[in-house]
Amino acid sequence: MNQPAETLPPPLHYDDALVAGVLKDVRTIAMVGASPNWVRPSNFAMKYLLGKGYKVIPVNPGHAGKEIWEQMVYAELGEVPGPIDMVDVFRASKDAGGIIDRAIELKDEKDIKVIWLQLGVRDDAAAARAEAAGLTVIMDRCPKIEYGRLFGELGWCGVNSGVISAKRPKR
Amino acid sequence: MAEKKTAPDGPHEFGFETRSIHAGARPDAETGARVTPIHQNTSYVFEDAEHAADLFNLQTFGFIYSRLTNPTVSVLEERLANLEGGRAAVCAASGHAAQFLAMFTLLEPGDSFIASKNLYGGSITQFGHSFKKLGWTCHFVDPTPEEFQRALAAHPDAKCIFLEALANPGGLIVDLEPVAEVAHAAGIPLIVDNTLATPYLLRPFDWGADIVVHSTTKFLSGHANSMGGAVIESGKFDWAASGKFPGMCTPDPAYHGLTFYETFGDFGFTMKARAVALRDFGPAMAPMNAFLTITGTETLALRMDRHVQNAQTVAEFLESHPAVSWVSYAGLKSSPWHTLAKKYLPKGAGSVFTFGLKGGYQAGIKCVETVELFSHLANVGDTRSLIIHPASTTHRQLSEEQQIAAGAGPDVVRLSVGLETAADLIRDLDRALAG
Ligand SMILES: Cc1ncc(COP(=O)(O)O)c(C=O)c1O
Numbered sequence: 001m002n003q004p005a006e007t008l009p010p011p012l013h014y015d016d017a018l019v020a021g022v023l024k025d026v027r028t029i030a031m032v033g034a035s036p037n038w039v040r041p042s043n044f045a046m047k048y049l050l051g052k053g054y055k056v057i058p059v060n061p062g063h064a065g066k067e068i069w070e071q072m073v074y075a076e077l078g079e080v081p082g083p084i085d086m087v088d089v090f091r092a093s094k095d096a097g098g099i100i101d102r103a104i105e106l107k108d109e110k111d112i113k114v115i116w117l118q119l120g121v122r123d124d125a126a127a128a129r130a131e132a133a134g135l136t137v138i139m140d141r142c143p144k145i146e147y148g149r150l151f152g153e154l155g156w157c158g159v160n161s162g163v164i165s166a167k168r169p170k171r
Numbered sequence: 172m173a174e175k176k177t178a179p180d181g182p183h184e185f186g187f188e189t190r191s192i193h194a195g196a197r198p199d200a201e202t203g204a205r206v207t208p209i210h211q212n213t214s215y216v217f218e219d220a221e222h223a224a225d226l227f228n229l230q231t232f233g234f235i236y237s238r239l240t241n242p243t244v245s246v247l248e249e250r251l252a253n254l255e256g257g258r259a260a261v262c263a264a265s266g267h268a269a270q271f272l273a274m275f276t277l278l279e280p281g282d283s284f285i286a287s288k289n290l291y292g293g294s295i296t297q298f299g300h301s302f303k304k305l306g307w308t309c310h311f312v313d314p315t316p317e318e319f320q321r322a323l324a325a326h327p328d329a330k331c332i333f334l335e336a337l338a339n340p341g342g343l344i345v346d347l348e349p350v351a352e353v354a355h356a357a358g359i360p361l362i363v364d365n366t367l368a369t370p371y372l373l374r375p376f377d378w379g380a381d382i383v384v385h386s387t388t389k390f391l392s393g394h395a396n397s398m399g400g401a402v403i404e405s406g407k408f409d410w411a412a413s414g415k416f417p418g419m420c421t422p423d424p425a426y427h428g429l430t431f432y433e434t435f436g437d438f439g440f441t442m443k444a445r446a447v448a449l450r451d452f453g454p455a456m457a458p459m460n461a462f463l464t465i466t467g468t469e470t471l472a473l474r475m476d477r478h479v480q481n482a483q484t485v486a487e488f489l490e491s492h493p494a495v496s497w498v499s500y501a502g503l504k505s506s507p508w509h510t511l512a513k514k515y516l517p518k519g520a521g522s523v524f525t526f527g528l529k530g531g532y533q534a535g536i537k538c539v540e541t542v543e544l545f546s547h548l549a550n551v552g553d554t555r556s557l558i559i560h561p562a563s564t565t566h567r568q569l570s571e572e573q574q575i576a577a578g579a580g581p582d583v584v585r586l587s588v589g590l591e592t593a594a595d596l597i598r599d600l601d602r603a604l605a606g
Binding site for chain 1: 232240253258430
């Protein structure tokens with residue numbers, strides 16, 4: 001670590017079973033902060049998740065009405081048509097709270113079940129509000145990386161998945 | 172929906188031996204083959220044009236071409252990352268190639284770094300001469316926290332500290348924890364060559380190191396049948412904090428403007444080492460070598476326990492021998508590094524060490540020529556016991572003064588103690604040292 005440990009909150013731990021369950025159950029993802037620029041991490045994650053069969057709806061007021069990877073971009077969560085299983089937040093930690101509160105407001109209307117904050121994005125207070133409202137919250141993780149890690153692809157580029165198992169993987 | 176529950180006692184931590192056998196290597200999904208298959212193969216068929224584009228853009232995980240990734244090599248990469256307690260690893264054709272990949276990913280032309288004086292001789296040459304041609308300057312220092320601190324004060328723009336925690340050949344041990352603090356205070360990573368200790372005896376990340384490099388040629392493969400190397404990152408270094416690593420934190424022209432740290436986070440260094448340095452220079456590990464090294468890692472714990480046990484027995488024998496003037500093995504109470512060994516290497520101080528002969532140069536030559544069981548060659552970390560007289564071989568180009576400074580004076584003999592019956596090794600040395 002090259003930062004004093006005191007300044008960082010303790011790292012978050014999520015059971016593999018929880019994360020794998022979320023990735024298995026979720027079908028529709030609203031990606032807040034999705035970028036049309038292909039070298040941006042959000043664009044990477046969106047392309048990957050589309051490839052894995054998820055419906056990914058980009059939310060970004062700066063690009064509303066345009067398309068990213070052939071998906072219509074909406075200005076804000078409330079405008080996304082139909083239900084949303086998971087809100088995936090690609091915004092700075094300081095902006096996450098407002099998005100989480102909006103997701104809590106829309107929870108019943110949109111049938112939102114999970115809020116996921118990207119790698120490096122964390123707001124413990126807002127997460128507590130969302131959990132109190134019955135939402136599952138995962139912070140400081142990337143769904144692309146977690147999908148790759150738990151379903152065997154991440155080790156292909158030398159990443160330590162932490163998975164130890166003698167079971168034959170399902171094709 | 173799965174319920175969020177963190178187990179009260181945290182996740183189960185598998186032991187080192189379990190991870191040595193299983194990490195990275197599940198049964199083959201296609202065939203059920205239990206042993207990792209040797210993918211003796213160069214290239215991989217794309218599903219369609221879009222899949223190909225996604226792979227080239229690094230937007231999905233998968234195989235393109237074995238210079239970048241190979242399914243056998245990636246099993247070894249994940250295993251080594253796991254055993255070191257790191258985030259990710261990239262393998263290379265040799266230990267030297269791994270050092271090159273790490274430095275190429277870190278340094279720009281004109282950059283400098285600080286390295287321990289007590290390194291494998293080949294590393295001293297690589298850093299001091301060949302790297303100079305690439306515009307990288309290495310400042311060598313005695314590997315103490317104070318000397319690293321002084322060197323950083325003199326060279327505040329240095330980009331990393333590089334050292335062998337258990338050094339080849341001298342048996343010297345570096346006080347890692349304060350050196351890591353010195354590096355981090357300057358906002359730069361500590362790179363540790365952990366070849367001689369292996370993650371079974373020492374895990375540098377536990378003491379603050381940020382990158383570990385290996386010559387897997389040695390104890391990891393363990394049977395002297397495969398060249399190889401690896402670079403492993405801890406995943407904990409903040410590449411953005413100091414502003415010293417624009418190569419990690421700004422759009423990379425070598426990869427269409429991708430910013431590696433931002434895109435891949437805690438495995439960004441490994442991705443860049445692979446997608447740029449390995450791609451453009453090409454020192455990939457051969458799949459067959461990865462297979463043999465995977466097999467080697469499965470018995471690492473057993474082998475290292477016996478290596479250090481035999482080394483301790485042989486070192487104690489030599490220390491009491493009348494023809495021997497000194498033995499430099501940190502497992503001996505007489506070693507100046509014995510206290511550090513207890514802290515950093517509680518399971519044993521490795522099995523490579525040097526000793527001095529009262530009879531000087533001629534006695535050294537006689538010793539390596541008389542042994543029957545020790546193999547006279549230039550390697551370490553084999554099941555077989557190995558011996559060399561550096562002054563007449565690896566260090567013969569140097570003046571006597573330079574030889575002594577390098578721990579390779581005329582009287583010095585280096586051993587790599589193997590896994591044979593200890594009594595047989597002692598008998599062999601006793602014969603070779605006799606009058
Ligand atoms: C400590 C150490 N580092 C690096 C190397 C270089 O590794 P390789 O020979 O695999 O290139 C060696 C080889 O002897 C070594 O002993």
